[in-house]
Amino acid sequence: MNTDKNEIFTQDQKDVLQEIMNIAFGNATAELSEIIDIYVVLSVPDIKTINSENLDLYVNNLIDLKKNTKIIEQKFFGEYNGAGLLIFPDINNDEIVTLLDYSDTDSIDYLEQVPVNEILIEIGNILIGACIGKITDLLDTYVTYSPPDIFSSDTSNKFCFSCNTDKDKTGLVMKTTFTFNGKNIEGLLLLLASNDSFDWLKKALDKFMESYL
Amino acid sequence: MIYEQIFHMVNVGIVILDVDLKVVKWNKWMEIHSNISCDIIAGKSIFDFYPNLDTKWFNRSCKSVFSFGNTAFLTHKLYKTIFPFKPVSSFVTIFDNMCQDCIVGPLRNEDKTIEYLYLMVSDVTKMASYEKKLLDMGSKDGLTNIYNRKYFETKLEEEIERSNRYKNKFSLIIFDIDFFKKVNDKYGHLAGDYILKTFAKIVSKLLRSSDIFARYGGEEFCCILPETPNELAVIIAERIRKEIEKTLFEYKKDTKIRITVSQGVSTINKNITTKTDIINLADKALYKAKSRGRNQVVTAQTYL
Numbered sequence: 001m002n003t004d005k006n007e008i009f010t011q012d013q014k015d016v017l018q019e020i021m022n023i024a025f026g027n028a029t030a031e032l033s034e035i036i037d038i039y040v041v042l043s044v045p046d047i048k049t050i051n052s053e054n055l056d057l058y059v060n061n062l063i064d065l066k067k068n069t070k071i072i073e074q075k076f077f078g079e080y081n082g083a084g085l086l087i088f089p090d091i092n093n094d095e096i097v098t099l100l101d102y103s104d105t106d107s108i109d110y111l112e113q114v115p116v117n118e119i120l121i122e123i124g125n126i127l128i129g130a131c132i133g134k135i136t137d138l139l140d141t142y143v144t145y146s147p148p149d150i151f152s153s154d155t156s157n158k159f160c161f162s163c164n165t166d167k168d169k170t171g172l173v174m175k176t177t178f179t180f181n182g183k184n185i186e187g188l189l190l191l192l193a194s195n196d197s198f199d200w201l202k203k204a205l206d207k208f209m210e211s212y213l
Numbered sequence: 214m215i216y217e218q219i220f221h222m223v224n225v226g227i228v229i230l231d232v233d234l235k236v237v238k239w240n241k242w243m244e245i246h247s248n249i250s251c252d253i254i255a256g257k258s259i260f261d262f263y264p265n266l267d268t269k270w271f272n273r274s275c276k277s278v279f280s281f282g283n284t285a286f287l288t289h290k291l292y293k294t295i296f297p298f299k300p301v302s303s304f305v306t307i308f309d310n311m312c313q314d315c316i317v318g319p320l321r322n323e324d325k326t327i328e329y330l331y332l333m334v335s336d337v338t339k340m341a342s343y344e345k346k347l348l349d350m351g352s353k354d355g356l357t358n359i360y361n362r363k364y365f366e367t368k369l370e371e372e373i374e375r376s377n378r379y380k381n382k383f384s385l386i387i388f389d390i391d392f393f394k395k396v397n398d399k400y401g402h403l404a405g406d407y408i409l410k411t412f413a414k415i416v417s418k419l420l421r422s423s424d425i426f427a428r429y430g431g432e433e434f435c436c437i438l439p440e441t442p443n444e445l446a447v448i449i450a451e452r453i454r455k456e457i458e459k460t461l462f463e464y465k466k467d468t469k470i471r472i473t474v475s476q477g478v479s480t481i482n483k484n485i486t487t488k489t490d491i492i493n494l495a496d497k498a499l500y501k502a503k504s505r506g507r508n509q510v511v512t513a514q515t516y517l
Contacts, residue, residue, distance in 0.1 A: 028281075035276045094375065101269050118291040129283025136282070142325060144318075145284045 021045040024134035039181035071151040072124030078143035082193040084128030139204040226334030246298040284318040312341035354428040357413035365427035369488045384438045384446035384480040387495040391507040393432035443480035450510040473508035
């Protein structure tokens with residue numbers, strides 16, 4: 001997919017980014033288990049640049065949309081900006097309620113049904129926030145977040161991640177798979193960096209590299 | 214100076230907490246709705262005044278903001294009570310407390326470290342009441358105010374999926390009011406409506422809160438009984454049959470009507486894989502109940 005744009009980042013920059021992701025994900029999972037009692041395992045991330053036009057196709061090829069497919073999207077803004085997508089290819093309601101401890105809420109619930117989408121939004125917010133937070137720590141910056149939104153294939157018709165971005169823009173996609181310890185739940189985490197932040201990102205990666213030379 | 218004024222004038226509650234979750238700032242909106250002035254609460258732990266917040270979810274949100282610098286979005290859909298304030302509007306009366314959305318985010322020093330967090334509290338009571346209305350419109354039957362067929366079918370599918378996965382039993386009852394057409398013909402359709410509404414009310418009272426009771430169409434009703442074996446479902450159905458039989462439906466002072474109800478019961482088993490299977494089974498039992506003289510409960514188990 002659009003390999004001609006690959007030279008946006010040098011091999012060194014890509015290696016550094018890979019290393020940063022490894023450190024960041026390690027820190028994120030450690031702190032998630034220590035502080036929030038979420039035991040999540042993240043795989044080694046796969047990094048590639050994709051033209052925004054091809055992003056929907058890319059996501060579609062990664063997952064086989066099912067009735068129970070849920071995607072949580074959260075945008076972030078700053079020197080580093082883009083979006084996080086947390087994809088649960090096939091998850092059922094009984095599994096969702098076991099993800100976080102809700103034993104002391106009074107609220108499940110006046111709607112007379114378990115607000116599964118709200119629970120997934122909270123999970124997405126925590127996982128995306130933890131990963132982005134640790135990446136931005138290493139790159140010496142910080143971002144602000146939009147409220148997360150959810151795509152649920154039983155209520156929405158389609159998704160279009162490329163609709164609100166310029167067609168000719170390139171995005172950086174960092175893909176990782178995750179599983180929750182002791183639970184039969186797995187999914188995909190995509191962190192997209194928009195090309196508005198490429199200039200800054202390249203500088204930040206070089207700076208990070210220098211600090212280790 | 215102007216910022217300070219805006220801080221107090223905005224129509225949202227703003228609270229600033231330090232790492233020990235002690236209150237640093239408490240804006241006018243918070244003062245008004247809590248009846249606690251900033252002078253009193255400043256320097257004290259938020260939990261001293263709102264012990265209801267000393268929960269796993271609130272601590273989890275604050276900790277994640279301090280460690281990851283992210284923003285936690287606490288919505289009224291998940292967290293019914295954040296700050297237990299009285300509703301402001303005199304026109305929304307379905308909630309005891311104000312419904313709130315609360316955003317928790319980081320406040321950074323010059324060197325980017327997070328020393329404080331902010332809470333931004335919005336009153337979303339009106340929106341929550343619309344949401345509830347919309348949900349009811351989509352899931353409830355307009356006449357009887359019990360669940361509608363669409364909701365019932367969604368729940369039935371979920372129940373079958375759950376049963377396939379965890380092998381737990383559930384049962385289904387289909388009800389049909391006997392000779393309902395005669396009620397309509399003799400007393401008029403308004404009387405018929407009264408019967409349907411009252412019938413739904415009586416049956417609801419005899420069911421458990423986990424049961425899903427719905428109007429299937431016309432004078433047909435159905436009920437999903439989760440975690441219920443066949444024998445227990447038959448006992449519940451028989452209890453309903455007796456109650457309906459002895460009830461005098463008083464439509465008007467001089468119009469007292471008696472009705473009876475026929476019921477078909479079916480229970481999930483390994484041959485049932487779709488919602489149509491289990492409905493058909495209960496339907497056949499209901500047909501048997503009708504052909505055997507009505508006002509009785511027949512279970513699919515007895516003739517299989």
